[in-house]
Amino acid sequence: MKTYEVFLKKEGKDPFIHAGSFDAPDDEMALTYAREAYGRRSEGDQMWVVLRDNVLVADELELGMANRTHKHNDGQLVAELRRAKSSNES
Amino acid sequence: MAVSKEAHNLVLSFADDELCIGQNHSWWIAIGPFLEEDLAFTSIAQDELGHARALYSLLTDDIDHLAYGRKYSEYRSAHLAEFLCHDWSSALVRHVLHDMAEQIRWSALINSSWTELGDTAERALAEENFHIQHGLSLLRRLLSSDEGHKRLEPVVLELVPHGREYFVDCDLGLVDNGVLTMSMADQEQMWIDQVTETFNEFNISVDISQEAQGMGRSGIRSNDFATLHDEMVAVIQIDPKAKW
Numbered sequence: 001m002k003t004y005e006v007f008l009k010k011e012g013k014d015p016f017i018h019a020g021s022f023d024a025p026d027d028e029m030a031l032t033y034a035r036e037a038y039g040r041r042s043e044g045d046q047m048w049v050v051l052r053d054n055v056l057v058a059d060e061l062e063l064g065m066a067n068r069t070h071k072h073n074d075g076q077l078v079a080e081l082r083r084a085k086s087s088n089e090s
Numbered sequence: 091m092a093v094s095k096e097a098h099n100l101v102l103s104f105a106d107d108e109l110c111i112g113q114n115h116s117w118w119i120a121i122g123p124f125l126e127e128d129l130a131f132t133s134i135a136q137d138e139l140g141h142a143r144a145l146y147s148l149l150t151d152d153i154d155h156l157a158y159g160r161k162y163s164e165y166r167s168a169h170l171a172e173f174l175c176h177d178w179s180s181a182l183v184r185h186v187l188h189d190m191a192e193q194i195r196w197s198a199l200i201n202s203s204w205t206e207l208g209d210t211a212e213r214a215l216a217e218e219n220f221h222i223q224h225g226l227s228l229l230r231r232l233l234s235s236d237e238g239h240k241r242l243e244p245v246v247l248e249l250v251p252h253g254r255e256y257f258v259d260c261d262l263g264l265v266d267n268g269v270l271t272m273s274m275a276d277q278e279q280m281w282i283d284q285v286t287e288t289f290n291e292f293n294i295s296v297d298i299s300q301e302a303q304g305m306g307r308s309g310i311r312s313n314d315f316a317t318l319h320d321e322m323v324a325v326i327q328i329d330p331k332a333k334w
Contacts, residue, residue: 001124022126025231032224036130 003052004030006037008044016048027051097204097269098149099166100259103307104195105145106167107256109157110315111188112139113322114175123178130224134185137217144210154333158323162316163309170252172312179245182232186225187249190284191256193218194277203268226288233292243294250285250296254278258304 001023007016019038024030034049115135122128146153171188175181196218199211232238257278264270272280282298289296306312325332 023124024126028227029231032220032227033126033130035220036133036224037126040133 001025002030004034005050005052005055006034007048007050008038009046009048011045016046019043021052093149093204094263094267094269096260096262096264099307100261100264100269101145101148101207103166103168103259105142105149105157106165107171107188108138108142108145108192109322110167110171110318112136112142113318114171114173115181115185117174117176117321118181127228131181131185134221134224137221141210141214141217144214148204148206148210154326158326162311162319165309165311165315166307167311167315168252168255168258168306169312170249170255172306172315172318173249173252174314174317179241180249182225182229183242183245183249186222186229186288187253187285188256189218189222189225190288191253191281193222194272194280194284195256198270198272198277201271207269230292233294239292246289246294246296250289250298251300252302253281253285254298254300254302255304255306257281258302258307 002025003021003023005021006019008019009016022030022033022037024033030049030051034047038044039047112135115138116132118128118135119132120128122131142157143153146156150156170184173180173184175184193215196211196215199207200215202208202211229242233242257274259274261270261274265273285298286296
């Protein structure tokens with residue numbers, strides 16, 4: 001058995017969203033089982049079924065290191081400085 | 091339209107076959123050979139019960155009574171649909187034999203002059219194509235292995251001869267008045283060809299030469315029917331007001 005990942009998309013602008021995973025002996029049966037396990041109640045209008053082995057997995061340590069506060073800039077600080085400056089001028 | 095006796099019996103036979111097969115498939119809920127197959131197989135069971143319901147509703151307003159309230163001799167189910175098949179090899183082989191027949195039977199009702207029946211056939215056939223794909227891909231995969239072939243071959247040889255009973259109904263006048271677009275004999279031949287070809291692929295030569303006796307259609311039930319019927323009516327006996 002091989003493990004597959006299922007992605008579903010509803011009609012409209014929403015992207016494909018991961019729905020879950022399951023096992024199947026081959027690609028043909030994978031489509032059958034995916035439809036029954038994740039799409040039998042019309043949960044999506046489109047479905048992607050991906051062999052998990054084909055998923056590129058990023059390094060978790062590198063992902064953790066990417067969490068730096070200066071990358072979360074929401075413009076708050078600059079806005080406050082601007083406000084202070086304009087009230088000083090008036 | 092006025093429904094002839096032949097048309098009525100044809101639909102009732104089909105409905106009873108679907109009721110039995112749906113009930114039998116649902117026996118596997120939670121004990122299928124693996125989780126994914128369990129889900130797929132029992133979802134097919136639900137579809138088949140849906141087909142039975144749709145067909146009964148063409149004949150009566152009281153579906154529960156027609157489905158569960160008749161004497162054994164008034165059922166018309168084929169024996170192959172009644173068999174309990176409580177081991178997976180026979181459940182799978184019967185699933186494939188039944189659905190090959192079912193696909194042909196629905197196809198022969200597309201564009202029926204009985205409009206509601208034709209509409210029902212169109213909806214059912216969409217599901218049926220999926221059922222047959224499911225059954226065949228699993229069966230082919232298992233037959234490709236030595237172990238699978240060894241275990242499935244005797245079951246195939248045992249069950250195949252019962253399949254012709256699905257085509258025993260009398261179709262007198264039904265092709266002429268457009269209820270059927272294919273005679274029962276043509277449907278039967280198509281099923282025989284498909285079954286023969288499928289198993290020839292795996293060097294299993296099935297013997298379908300024997301004409302079916304049609305015991306089920308004449309009111310004689312198989313030995314398994316009583317057990318199956320007890321399961322079917324379990325809920326309605328606890329709660330007679332329960333609705334399907």
